[in-house]
Amino acid sequence: MRTTSTLPGLTLTDLTLQAPLDHADPAAGTIEVFARVVTGEGGEGKPYLVFLQGGPGNEAPRPSLVPPNPPWLPRALEDFQVVLLDQRGTGRSTPVSTRVVVTDGRVEASVAGPLAGKDAAAQAEYLTHLRADEIVNDCELVREALGVPAWTVLGQSFGGFTTLHYLSVHPESLSGALITGGLSAVGRPADDVYATTWQIMVAKSEEHYRRFPGDRDRVRDLAGLCAEGRITLPNGDRVSPERFRTVGHRLGMQGGMEQVHHLLGLDHESSAFAHDLAAALPFGGRNPIYAVLHESSYADGVATRWSADRTMPDRVREDVTLLGGEHLHRSLFAEDTELKPLAGAADLLAEHSWNQLYFPERLAEADLPVAAAVYHADAYVPLEFSLETAALLPDCRTWVTSEYEHNGLRMGSGVLDHLIGQ
Numbered sequence: 001m002r003t004t005s006t007l008p009g010l011t012l013t014d015l016t017l018q019a020p021l022d023h024a025d026p027a028a029g030t031i032e033v034f035a036r037v038v039t040g041e042g043g044e045g046k047p048y049l050v051f052l053q054g055g056p057g058n059e060a061p062r063p064s065l066v067p068p069n070p071p072w073l074p075r076a077l078e079d080f081q082v083v084l085l086d087q088r089g090t091g092r093s094t095p096v097s098t099r100v101v102v103t104d105g106r107v108e109a110s111v112a113g114p115l116a117g118k119d120a121a122a123q124a125e126y127l128t129h130l131r132a133d134e135i136v137n138d139c140e141l142v143r144e145a146l147g148v149p150a151w152t153v154l155g156q157s158f159g160g161f162t163t164l165h166y167l168s169v170h171p172e173s174l175s176g177a178l179i180t181g182g183l184s185a186v187g188r189p190a191d192d193v194y195a196t197t198w199q200i201m202v203a204k205s206e207e208h209y210r211r212f213p214g215d216r217d218r219v220r221d222l223a224g225l226c227a228e229g230r231i232t233l234p235n236g237d238r239v240s241p242e243r244f245r246t247v248g249h250r251l252g253m254q255g256g257m258e259q260v261h262h263l264l265g266l267d268h269e270s271s272a273f274a275h276d277l278a279a280a281l282p283f284g285g286r287n288p289i290y291a292v293l294h295e296s297s298y299a300d301g302v303a304t305r306w307s308a309d310r311t312m313p314d315r316v317r318e319d320v321t322l323l324g325g326e327h328l329h330r331s332l333f334a335e336d337t338e339l340k341p342l343a344g345a346a347d348l349l350a351e352h353s354w355n356q357l358y359f360p361e362r363l364a365e366a367d368l369p370v371a372a373a374v375y376h377a378d379a380y381v382p383l384e385f386s387l388e389t390a391a392l393l394p395d396c397r398t399w400v401t402s403e404y405e406h407n408g409l410r411m412g413s414g415v416l417d418h419l420i421g422q
Helices: 073-079 120-127 132-146 158-169 190-211 215-227 241-252 256-264 271-280 288-293 314-318 340-350 383-390 414-421
Strands: 002-007 010-020 030-040 048-052 081-086 097-103 106-112 151-156 174-180 370-375 396-401
Touching (some): 030 073, 030 132, 048 132, 081 132, 120 288, 151 158, 158 174, 190 241, 190 256, 190 314, 190 383, 215 241, 241 271, 370 383
Parallel strands (some): 151 174, 174 370, 370 396
Antiparallel strands (some): 002 010, 010 030, 097 106
């Protein structure tokens, strides 16, 4: 199905396609995949740029020019028509979700959509088909539906991981690739990634306390209140010290230190604190795929077995003021109301032996231009592993910068403009 609408300065073409849940087994059923083509004024003849969103589990941004959303869109439209893909399981692409209900005063949740009525094993089986390999297969369906011989990919974070798989399996469909904070480790176990990012977060925590010295005692006090069950979210969920630690996720983003500092300055008994804390926690029910499949993003042919929990350094376990980043704790599935229905599936996925995503020998043959922004102190995609991966590609120009954090692409047009100009 294809429909067209307009916004000031933009033409939007919406595509909804039927795709196999398992491209290797069409008999396993179908899902819907949604993509939106954004064309600027006079841009009908321009080449295509497909944007692969970060995550996993986040839908594509919804476009506008006033104000620009995403912020890099006006720059992209100077050279391209932009394809915004809702990656499978998100947005308008047969979303995976849970539904909260109140029964006799109790807040409970159940799975909704395609997982409804399935046991944990069936849920886990379904979720195994929502990774980068199947997203690339969906991209190919969209590309063919548009009649595009080859296009450029812009991959942000997890979208960059997906781009690496694209380069591994379908380089003939690409005219180039732009990657921002998304050169994933290749051939390394997930434990290497999480052990390294824990050390990065120790450094970022210490940097935060140098900037805001009073925050250390405040975090220590709040962690104690969490241990006593006295910190709750607006839905009534109690926040454990382990979950509270993940507010450090914000320290890896532009402006994140200020956001954490302002959160800590609020009265912990106020509704403002409860709502702002809920917004600051990275893993939650709005996009459950982010929690359920996050560790699988780093599983290049291995099982993860709750890697972030296992690799937490003793120093961090012993010091509640050292904050975490994208470090998922297994206990989250016991305390988050909206994620509890997926706890069994999450346990099964943690033990699942994932297929290989990246093939060094194929990457070495992907002879097309790649420009990558690599952030010097990236809290989620370590610099040294990104540079190892860049070296596998025959024509990868890296821009290593300390000007931006992991969300640099969302800070305006500067990052994209630099990569297009490389």
